[in-house]
Amino acid sequence: MSHRYIPLTSGEEKEMLQAVGVERFEDLIQAIPSHLRLSRPLDVPPALSEMALSREVRRLAQKNKGLTELVSFLGMGWTKHFIPAAVDTVVSRSEFTTAYTPYQPEASQGSLQQIFEYQTMVAEIAGCEISNASLYDGATALVEGLIMASACTKGRKGFAIASSLNPRYREVAQTYASSNAWSFHDVAWTADEGQLDRKSLESTLAANAGKIAALVIQTPNTFGMVEDLEGLAETCKAAGAVLLVVNDPLASILVDPPGAFGADIVVGEMLGLGISTSLGGPALGYLATWKKHLRQMPGRVVGRTLDADGKRAYCLTAQTREQHIRREKATSNICSNQGLMTVVASVYLALQGPKGLEEVAEQCATRLAHVREGLAKAGIRPLFAGTPIQEQAFRLPAGSRARVESACRTAGLLPGVWLADHLPKVPAETLLVCTSETHSKQDLDLLIATLSSAGGQA
């Protein structure tokens, strides 16, 4: 029986068995004890034509309510931005999609140069010297950052963690904590501004002297507030620790990037920059750092060199950190990464350039300000004062959640993330609202009106 993805005909199969010198296929699998072989067809649905297959998968797609049907203000690490058509045109090219990891540089210059350029863009955005070739997502990039920080501090296992870190990231880090013998020490946020509490940091460092590998802080933090990183690298250094920053790349177009404050390791999520939200994956974790930390860096990296004719060339390099060479002593176990997503992000960043990105960030911040002003009229205030870029936590009146949720459902709105579901220390009615250039004035006003009437005090 023929199948559209399999070229051999049954006639060819017979001739090929003959060429191998066996009579039956079973002769080739003698190594599998016969009682262990599968003696029945697999119990999966019967093969579908391309038409029926498309129908079935479309049925599932249509069962979802995507961000095209709902007006959504969800964020918390996954942001939605407009994606220019040229991004998908480039990334649809088989030359990028159907290539493997660029092990043979002479036949992979396309991917290699593209990754080299991606590394440069990430380093520029983060304000660091170097970047790796990608990690799975922001949360796993944080985990890799923790492993790296431990290696940078001769095996220290303690981490001072800002309590305003994305709770999802914190949860993922927790999964890896006990097998690595990590201990996490919470650093409080200030009551008025939701910023890292420096006194709390000092006492955490003092109480765990000689044990803290890194301070882990996110900017903008989970309340959407840009953190002032001034002096933190120096504080860390004095404690023998490194500074590990979880950073929103779009925010650091407007504000000084972590690298400018001497952060040792900068990690984060590139989803949103050309990459669709896609239920959170494929995403794109990035990690930027400095040459002095290269030996501890996880993942692949591309370097520039020459070919035998002296022409400029690119290849995978500094591989003596990686699993295929160092095995159990490798800096990370990562092998396949998020290669194609680096193409997506690179094309997006190249199209936007510094001006386009700045404009997107300004659009987000302005639309957020519009929401803030609108909500203020109904007495709904931000949880903290400070500088937000694309998202901000608002405090709704106690007991209003059910009312707000029901009004939003009727209006076709996903108003944001109820932070207390993820971060128990915040008030129950805290709503994290994420705005972007894709929200029209109408969308913003719908949010303002719905929240104001169901949750306002006016």
Next chain:
Amino acid sequence: MLHDDTGRTLFEKSRPGQRGTGEIEWDIPRKGLDSLVPAKLRRKKAPRLPELSEGEVVRHYTVLSNKNHNIDKGFYPLGSCTMKYNPKVNESLARLSGFSTLHPLQPADTIQGALELMWRLEHMLAEISGMDSVSLQPAAGAHGELTALLVVRAYHLSRGEDRRKVLIPDAAHGTNPASAAIAGFECVTVKSAQDGRVDVEDLKSKLDSDVAAFMITNPNTVGLFETRVEEICAACHAVGAQVYMDGANLNALVGIARPGDLGFDVMHYNLHKTFSTPHGGGGPGCGPIGVKSHLAAFLPSPRVRNSDGKFTLEKPSTSIGPVHGAFGNFLVMVRAYAYILAMGPEGLARVGRNAVLNANYLHAKIKDSMACKYEGPYMHEFVLDGSPLKALGLHTSDFAKRLMDYGVYAPTIYFPLIVPEAMMIEPTETESRETLDRFAEIFLEVLRQCREETETVHSAPHNLPLKRVDDVKAAKDLVLTHPFE
């Protein structure tokens, strides 16, 4: 060539003031950055990102893309990587807005289709492998290994046992020991026997009550089925150790045998190998894990539950917790689901069968010219011993580079470590006999050149965009970003 400006980056083409996107309209009053971000926080030095028009960006990447070998263009016999054809319909289905616009924090009742797809895919993968439960969350094979080892660790701890060791064959992929180390285990190496399979006696001598798991690739990395698999599993189970199957080579077994039936407790799948999703020049992959029922309670959260067609998310208290910020590489799952539906039971049965036939057919055509260290028949791939090249002053890498001059990619080289000058060839079931015949001819021609035109091979490649790339210089100079000055 007009547009091939060898290696010139976006940054060198950039011209201040240009951009590839238009200004976005303002339907609300603009406030200006000065009022939005205090001067103290404002970025002092703009990132030096490229400034180019849309057409220039598209051309830059199109010219770059033409310098890549890829599976649509030609044969990609990269062993252990299962470079099979990537069906095109899967690409268009993964782009449906009903999938691509979903946000991971949406309420479950607005993502019923996505949850149903994941639930169905989990069950299909369980049926194909004979495992009881599947988690789709790990983002690649290595991530699956690590996740599985955390599951195994949680299982032992739940029984009050803090086992410290993981046994790994010397032929294993580097991710196995690396994952074990990150999962907090001490790695102990198990030798390979004369026939290329695990040395079961060596394994038994290393098994004790401190062993958490034995990680084994099956078929193994020299393309051989581990015939003594039942004995191996029984010996491990006798001391309470779990048996992990690295499923990178699952393609060989699809429709022929199921890891769960062979006695394995836990395994990972590479959807970007066995289930036809594209490799994307390095990823994204998807590395689900499958477990037997005694390990299911520990799988990563959240878990998708199905109660009469209503899908919900659950966080069991016994779970190791999440290993990814969201659900994993969801759009890769969409592609794999579409692939399984397109194949059906008969199609899947031909995957393993034709992968094995193609490998043995290709091996038969070249075996008289270059031998494998271990004897077949092979499963989906075979590993040649390239050490005879050394007498000619050549290495496997020279041979591989010369092959590429003929429009094929090189086999995987120098892996596994137990074969000297290894050259690992995996044709997959999606290659035609004509391609295999042609590759065999090229292989023999290059071998002739090794003897008669040694220098041609030594200085290969000659027909690619670049000559031999100097990787020693790359590692010495370490230019890892564009030097702007």
